Amino acid sequence: MRTSWADAVAAENAASGSSNINGPGGAPHPGRSSYVPPHLRNRPPASDPPAPSYSGPTSGNDRLGYGGPTSELRSGGFRPDYGHQGYVGVGGRGRGGVGGWSSREPAFDEQENSGINFDAYEDIPVETSGENVPPPVNTFAEIDLGEALNLNIRRDLMVSAQTGSGKTAAFCFPIISGIMRGQFARPRGYRTVYPLALILSPTRELSIQIHEEAKKFSYQTGVKVVVAYGGAPITQQLRELERGVDILVATPGRLVDLLERAKVSLEMIRYLTLDEADRMLDMGFEPQIRRIVEQMDMPPRGVRQTLLFSATFPKEIQRLASDFLSNYIFLAIGRVGSSTDLIVQRVEFVHEYDKRSHLMDLLHAQKANGVHGKQALTLVFVETKKGADSLEHWLYTNGFPATTIHGDRTQQEREQALRSFKRGNTPILVATDVAARGLDIPHVAHVVNFDLPNDIDDYVHRIGRTGRAGNTGLATAFFNENNSSLARPLADLMQESNQEVPAWLTRYASRASYGGGKNKRSGGGGRFGGRDFRRDGSFGRSGGGGTDYYSGNSSGGYGVSGGYGGGHGPGVTSAWD
Numbered sequence: 001m002r003t004s005w006a007d008a009v010a011a012e013n014a015a016s017g018s019s020n021i022n023g024p025g026g027a028p029h030p031g032r033s034s035y036v037p038p039h040l041r042n043r044p045p046a047s048d049p050p051a052p053s054y055s056g057p058t059s060g061n062d063r064l065g066y067g068g069p070t071s072e073l074r075s076g077g078f079r080p081d082y083g084h085q086g087y088v089g090v091g092g093r094g095r096g097g098v099g100g101w102s103s104r105e106p107a108f109d110e111q112e113n114s115g116i117n118f119d120a121y122e123d124i125p126v127e128t129s130g131e132n133v134p135p136p137v138n139t140f141a142e143i144d145l146g147e148a149l150n151l152n153i154r155r156d157l158m159v160s161a162q163t164g165s166g167k168t169a170a171f172c173f174p175i176i177s178g179i180m181r182g183q184f185a186r187p188r189g190y191r192t193v194y195p196l197a198l199i200l201s202p203t204r205e206l207s208i209q210i211h212e213e214a215k216k217f218s219y220q221t222g223v224k225v226v227v228a229y230g231g232a233p234i235t236q237q238l239r240e241l242e243r244g245v246d247i248l249v250a251t252p253g254r255l256v257d258l259l260e261r262a263k264v265s266l267e268m269i270r271y272l273t274l275d276e277a278d279r280m281l282d283m284g285f286e287p288q289i290r291r292i293v294e295q296m297d298m299p300p301r302g303v304r305q306t307l308l309f310s311a312t313f314p315k316e317i318q319r320l321a322s323d324f325l326s327n328y329i330f331l332a333i334g335r336v337g338s339s340t341d342l343i344v345q346r347v348e349f350v351h352e353y354d355k356r357s358h359l360m361d362l363l364h365a366q367k368a369n370g371v372h373g374k375q376a377l378t379l380v381f382v383e384t385k386k387g388a389d390s391l392e393h394w395l396y397t398n399g400f401p402a403t404t405i406h407g408d409r410t411q412q413e414r415e416q417a418l419r420s421f422k423r424g425n426t427p428i429l430v431a432t433d434v435a436a437r438g439l440d441i442p443h444v445a446h447v448v449n450f451d452l453p454n455d456i457d458d459y460v461h462r463i464g465r466t467g468r469a470g471n472t473g474l475a476t477a478f479f480n481e482n483n484s485s486l487a488r489p490l491a492d493l494m495q496e497s498n499q500e501v502p503a504w505l506t507r508y509a510s511r512a513s514y515g516g517g518k519n520k521r522s523g524g525g526g527r528f529g530g531r532d533f534r535r536d537g538s539f540g541r542s543g544g545g546g547t548d549y550y551s552g553n554s555s556g557g558y559g560v561s562g563g564y565g566g567g568h569g570p571g572v573t574s575a576w577d
């Protein structure tokens with residue numbers, strides 16, 4: 001029988017009687033040698049990367065802090081003869097000081113997360129706003145399935161909850177419960193089906209995942225869940241629909257197709273959920289969403305119940321979203337990487353031409369420190385589809401089994417890539433932003449932002465692929481001059497999440513302070529978890545006068561050049577499908 005990486009780690013943990021080999025407060029494995037990247041050998045500990053005032057690969061602007069001659073790095077590929085002398089940390093900016101993994105950092109050999117840290121839940125701040133907010137429920141046991149749930153599901157909801165906190169269950173439970181309790185007399189169409197609930201999500205893989213979760217939750221309830229998404233044969237999906245559907249999970253494009261063919265009617269929709277709602281209402285999806293919600297036969301707001309969920313909720317998007325909601329409650333739960341410290345974030349200064357060798361160094365270190373030399377599941381985000389293919393190829397030829405997921409691959413290839421990654425067959429997944437949101441992949445130990453996104457919210461979602469459900473994770477970002485516009489929001493986010501912000505990033509951030517752009521944040525004391533825009537008195541429907549957290553202007557110009565969610569300059573292929 002094949003054993004996956006995760007199984008191997010679990011077995012090792014069981015054998016050692018510990019689920020946390022080198023976790024917080026734990027000591028590194030005695031006797032386990034560690035890999036030293038070539039450019040760090042015989043070098044003093046890391047120092048600061050170049051000050052932002054320099055530009056170009058001059059000697060003063062070089063990665064001296066990373067150990068010297070870049071020519072060595074540029075030519076550096078996989079060299080199996082490297083000695084193992086104790087890894088001192090690429091970039092060496094761990095929270096425990098210079099070099100090495102600090103005792104608070106999740107080590108790479110901590111590949112299997114240590115189980116859910118339930119204590120951390122107590123530290124997660126929860127805020128609500130809106131009228132007549134129902135009292136909170138702290139445990140499932142205390143739920144009065146009658147009154148409390150009925151009250152909870154009577155109101156519309158906009159939820160901003162940190163990644164991996166369990167939003168899927170949060171919107172599925174009331175829907176399933178409501179369907180079970182309701183008496184719905186549905187029309188009998190010859191070829192048309194009338195679902196009671198619609199869950200829309202921005203990617204096919206996320207729809208598949210929500211469908212799987214919703215099916216588990218509705219097991220033995222009689223509630224039928226069907227999924228419809230693009231890139232897969234529609235005939236099979238139609239067959240499933242014809243067998244009956246209560247909850248339809250769909251991507252917008254395929255749903256529009258089904259509506260146009262009159263295969264689905266939204267007339268009986270009682271529950272509408274937009275997962276990753278901010279993404280669903282940005283430039284890319286908004287027209288399709290408006291068409292589905294406002295121009296077909298869906299009951300109006302106030303008649304249906306509408307639930308919007310995401311980890312991020314820019315104010316301009318909240319304003320758009322309020323068109324779909326009626327007298328709603330805003331609920332903010334936690335902040336990404338917040339006081340619970342689940343995701344350790346590192347940012348390293350890496351020139352464009354050094355990125356590959358730098359990644360290779362990280363992967364070697366990870367492998368050397370890993371269990372039985374196995375690679376921890378690592379998700380590497382890049383900007384473009386072409387970039388994803390090319391990096392995957394390069395990794396593969398350098399001895400690291402990798403696969404890739406992006407919009408130019410067939411749906412079959414995409415699903416196969418995800419499966420292979422989850423099983424540890426190809427423990428490195430090179431991805432565009434198509435994998436940034438919602439995907440719940442157990443055991444992702446490390447997220448690498450090989451190319452940083454242009455938008456801080458995309459960064460938040462990407463790093464959220466690790467550190468899920470109370471587990472710990474590590475996120476490393478490669479930063480260089482091309483990412484200057486992200487310096488300030490990144491520094492703010494890291495500071496807010498109690499991460500160590502490198503001095504050079506702070507310098508970049510202070511230079512970028514007056515740069516404007518959609519990453520500009522208003523006022524002090526940022527709130528990355530989201531804040532109800534209705535509480536900002538100046539934020540009117542007309543869009544005048546308010547300082548938008550993102551747009552930096554008051555003309556409602558969200559999604560200016562580059563566009564939210566894609567954020568690509570002219571001539572660059574969109575990473576989204």
Ligand SMILES: Nc1ncnc2c1ncn2[C@@H]1O[C@H](COP(=O)(O)OP(=O)(O)OP(=O)(O)O)[C@@H](O)[C@H]1O
Nearest residue numbers: 162163164165166167168169311438440464468469
């Ligand atoms: N009460 C719970 N106890 C234990 N695990 C849970 C609980 N609720 C959810 N989970 C698990 O936590 C993981 C993350 O949940 P989910 O995918 O719904 O997160 P999310 O908040 O939607 O994240 P994202 O913002 O990335 O979409 C899942 O594996 C889920 O099964």
